[in-house]
Amino acid sequence: MTATVTTAKPATAGVRELLTSNLRQSGILIAFVAVFTAAALASPNFLSPGNISNIVQQYSYILILAMGMLLVIVAAQIDLSVGSVVALTGAVAAVVVIKWDMPWYMGVLAALAVGLLVGLWQGFWVAFVGIPGFIVTLGGMLIFRGLTYQVLNSISLSPFGGTYYEINNGFQNGLFGGYGVDVFTLVVFAVGAVVFAYLQWRTRQGRIAYQQTVESMPLFIGKLVLIAAVIMWLGFELASDRGLPNILVLVLALFVIYTLVSQKTVFGRHIYAIGGNLNAARLSGVRVRRINFWVFVNMGLLAAVAGIVYSSRMNAAQPGAGNGLELDAIAACFIGGASTTGGIGRVGGAMIGGLLMAVISNIMSLLGWPMQLQSVAKGVVLLLAVAFDLWNRRRSEAAA
Amino acid sequence: MNQILEMRSITKEFPGVLALSDVSLTVQQGEIHAICGENGAGKSTLMKVLSGVYPHGTYKGEIVFEGEEMRFSSINDSEAVGIVIIHQELALVPYLSIAENIFLGNEVRGAGGLIDWNKANHEAAQLMARVGLHENPTTPVSQLGVGKQQLIEIAKALSKEVKLLILDEPTAALNDTDSEHLLDLIRQLQADGITSIIISHKLNEIAAIADNTTVIRDGRTIETMDMSDPTATQERMIRGMVGRDIAHRFPERTPRIGGPVLEVENWTVYHPTQPGRLIIDNASFSVRAGEVIGIAGLMGAGRTELAMSLFGHSYGRDISGQVRMHGQVVDTSTVSAAINASIAYCTEDRKRFGLNLLDDIRHNISAAGLFKLVKSGWINGNEELKIAEEYRDSLNIKTPTVMALVGKLSGGNQQKVVLSKWLYTDPDVLILDEPTRGIDVGAKYEIYTIINRMVAAGKAVVVISSELPELLGICDRIYTLAYGRITGDMPVAEATQERLMTLMALERDQEIPTNRFSNYSPGRVDATATDFDMKGPHQ
Numbered sequence: 001m002t003a004t005v006t007t008a009k010p011a012t013a014g015v016r017e018l019l020t021s022n023l024r025q026s027g028i029l030i031a032f033v034a035v036f037t038a039a040a041l042a043s044p045n046f047l048s049p050g051n052i053s054n055i056v057q058q059y060s061y062i063l064i065l066a067m068g069m070l071l072v073i074v075a076a077q078i079d080l081s082v083g084s085v086v087a088l089t090g091a092v093a094a095v096v097v098i099k100w101d102m103p104w105y106m107g108v109l110a111a112l113a114v115g116l117l118v119g120l121w122q123g124f125w126v127a128f129v130g131i132p133g134f135i136v137t138l139g140g141m142l143i144f145r146g147l148t149y150q151v152l153n154s155i156s157l158s159p160f161g162g163t164y165y166e167i168n169n170g171f172q173n174g175l176f177g178g179y180g181v182d183v184f185t186l187v188v189f190a191v192g193a194v195v196f197a198y199l200q201w202r203t204r205q206g207r208i209a210y211q212q213t214v215e216s217m218p219l220f221i222g223k224l225v226l227i228a229a230v231i232m233w234l235g236f237e238l239a240s241d242r243g244l245p246n247i248l249v250l251v252l253a254l255f256v257i258y259t260l261v262s263q264k265t266v267f268g269r270h271i272y273a274i275g276g277n278l279n280a281a282r283l284s285g286v287r288v289r290r291i292n293f294w295v296f297v298n299m300g301l302l303a304a305v306a307g308i309v310y311s312s313r314m315n316a317a318q319p320g321a322g323n324g325l326e327l328d329a330i331a332a333c334f335i336g337g338a339s340t341t342g343g344i345g346r347v348g349g350a351m352i353g354g355l356l357m358a359v360i361s362n363i364m365s366l367l368g369w370p371m372q373l374q375s376v377a378k379g380v381v382l383l384l385a386v387a388f389d390l391w392n393r394r395r396s397e398a399a400a
Numbered sequence: 401m402n403q404i405l406e407m408r409s410i411t412k413e414f415p416g417v418l419a420l421s422d423v424s425l426t427v428q429q430g431e432i433h434a435i436c437g438e439n440g441a442g443k444s445t446l447m448k449v450l451s452g453v454y455p456h457g458t459y460k461g462e463i464v465f466e467g468e469e470m471r472f473s474s475i476n477d478s479e480a481v482g483i484v485i486i487h488q489e490l491a492l493v494p495y496l497s498i499a500e501n502i503f504l505g506n507e508v509r510g511a512g513g514l515i516d517w518n519k520a521n522h523e524a525a526q527l528m529a530r531v532g533l534h535e536n537p538t539t540p541v542s543q544l545g546v547g548k549q550q551l552i553e554i555a556k557a558l559s560k561e562v563k564l565l566i567l568d569e570p571t572a573a574l575n576d577t578d579s580e581h582l583l584d585l586i587r588q589l590q591a592d593g594i595t596s597i598i599i600s601h602k603l604n605e606i607a608a609i610a611d612n613t614t615v616i617r618d619g620r621t622i623e624t625m626d627m628s629d630p631t632a633t634q635e636r637m638i639r640g641m642v643g644r645d646i647a648h649r650f651p652e653r654t655p656r657i658g659g660p661v662l663e664v665e666n667w668t669v670y671h672p673t674q675p676g677r678l679i680i681d682n683a684s685f686s687v688r689a690g691e692v693i694g695i696a697g698l699m700g701a702g703r704t705e706l707a708m709s710l711f712g713h714s715y716g717r718d719i720s721g722q723v724r725m726h727g728q729v730v731d732t733s734t735v736s737a738a739i740n741a742s743i744a745y746c747t748e749d750r751k752r753f754g755l756n757l758l759d760d761i762r763h764n765i766s767a768a769g770l771f772k773l774v775k776s777g778w779i780n781g782n783e784e785l786k787i788a789e790e791y792r793d794s795l796n797i798k799t800p801t802v803m804a805l806v807g808k809l810s811g812g813n814q815q816k817v818v819l820s821k822w823l824y825t826d827p828d829v830l831i832l833d834e835p836t837r838g839i840d841v842g843a844k845y846e847i848y849t850i851i852n853r854m855v856a857a858g859k860a861v862v863v864i865s866s867e868l869p870e871l872l873g874i875c876d877r878i879y880t881l882a883y884g885r886i887t888g889d890m891p892v893a894e895a896t897q898e899r900l901m902t903l904m905a906l907e908r909d910q911e912i913p914t915n916r917f918s919n920y921s922p923g924r925v926d927a928t929a930t931d932f933d934m935k936g937p938h939q
Binding site: 206207209210212260263264265266269270272273275276277279280281282283284285286287339343344 | 711712714734735736738739745747752753754755756757758759763767768770771774777778779781782783785786821
């Protein structure tokens, strides 16, 4: 066994370096925390258990779309069709489940298959014909909206009911009984917090083994305690309400997967390489066409997942469903620090961008502000976020 | 003569870096003043202070122009008093006409505030005549070569009634004829009373044109020398720039040459968009283990096209010919196939084709060899960081951390990042296209050392360069290329600049001499550059 004890103390970094080293990411996080706190102060209902569940459910499909959209935007493309694809996949699921009276999973599979086809179609035009994604998906936006009307005969189909309805609206609870709070939910969150802490610790050990700078031990523990506290608070809130929302499990799972794919796989890194410098990527052996193709296939699939979630939430498929969702997803990415010219952006940033919009919409509803103001607020947030980004970039350039 | 400009004790600090420390510069009225120094020495920072890019208050010291202290808060202020800077990267709008570019931001207004295009074009024509540019003022800039675009920048400066013209590396992108023309123009402007500051890496050019030269190193002025003084030699400039004598500009190496590694036979390439236009004509060459070969050719001879077509068919179409590695025929029709065949190609244009400037040093180094870091599907980020740090140390990339953005490095250090990227793929053949273009003397020496380390390890290196002394200094054998044909192949012991030039200048229809060192004809030296583009937006 290797019993070599490293006596050299690992290089450590303090809070300041951590925050300033990545202002692009931490800036949006700070903004989110600030808005969240302001919302909690403005309305006593904001932090109520039921409302926290609501926020997750109301914005889940935008978060899902934003994960795919982030990859598209990092590859220096754009996808305008996702709103229409959400409608089309929901419509197909509705036909399968409601009209043909087949089980819920057949509806899910049919929707995913349609999303895959949409992705293959758009990926083909972008990657192999060489038409910019903007044009291909502008076409797709019209095509798939039209197909939605066709599939639904221009009328709504409802209700799904049953398990399909539960996808977005259901909860896991009651497994271990309840004492005013749901024990199952608390256990899941506790396990989650422990797993998170373990993974963090392992990462830290790995970094120490490679003699890299890590946070000092007190800071590391402080960070873990803080995050665990937030996780357990969220768990308690949900447990006091109806338990663990299904959709939260789905969104978290996708979030973990897409964070890993974008940061830790060759595919993910090649997306950043293409967005950063197409020519250099090509000359480094990146198969540009192939990567672009799969980025759009992936977007089609995720749009189908969002379509399932959306139709489940509405408990219906409507011809006009999902109109403008593409703009929300794109806005989430840009608020979260993605660059309009590609090459820069993170899944986590896009998630916080989406949640920031969610919290703003939610608090405005709670305060009884008119709906139309929410759109204004989202627009202003988008402008401010990108302005902050520009300011930050100029600041760091001036320092160069 | 009196002074037009005096910069006194300029100190400029960036967080953590002292870019300029107590730098003084005095420029006489009507002279041509050269500034030389390594990349990162502070030349550009000094010019940015002078032109108001860094406004008054962000630096210490004072600027006296025509006897008055100046406090510029922007470029507009410095232009208003007649100081105009022409940057290395030209700032022209490609789809606007010459006249539109000349008067951009300074439009000729007629009645009612509308632009008077007749008057503008007329005035543009006069300015163009002064700089010797014979084109229609309404021609879009995108239709002109770099040399002519440079002239437009100068015409633009003249339209602003320039008194002090600053040129940052004006000839870096020009061929010899265009460079010569530009230098003549600067002399002619001198005769008209315009003072110039010229920043250049090309020491022979400085020697030819400058009245005085100021050498800057590490943010300090080393000396200002009067170029009419016979002791103001290139050696003295180099000594000042690098702070040590470079007895040998090229590191010593004893070649230990083995068997053939790369053999290319009958390589033929056609232009990507003009069918039937032959770019590489039946070229054959080889390079052996432990050998450095050079490829010399004039602009437009097809040097880069040859390398890029070999490397994953990244240039051209209807490519035919055979590539063998260690005697085995290999497929190089995609970049990944070429990388698998242990071939690496370092581009001549690192910013456009070599680096992802948005990303950090670490990710750029691993970009081509990423597959080596994958364990069960995931990239080992710790290993990646370790490797990046190893290359930083062994190639002496000057950066506090490999997580720094590669766009913030100086040219020489960026070049070392590109080299690291390809060294990490562990190639048997390394093709270096203009490896020392636009980098300073010290970094050049380091790049040569890296080449020597490669061949010492039994690898083969192909160097493409416009600088014949460089090829003569580092190669074992030199091929000459003219109009896509290999016109010569000579051991470096037999090669001289004149002999190489003779073969490089061979006309398309001239027979290749069997005795390759005779039969000199001046030929057409000013070959037209091929318009260079890759296969299209999507490979």
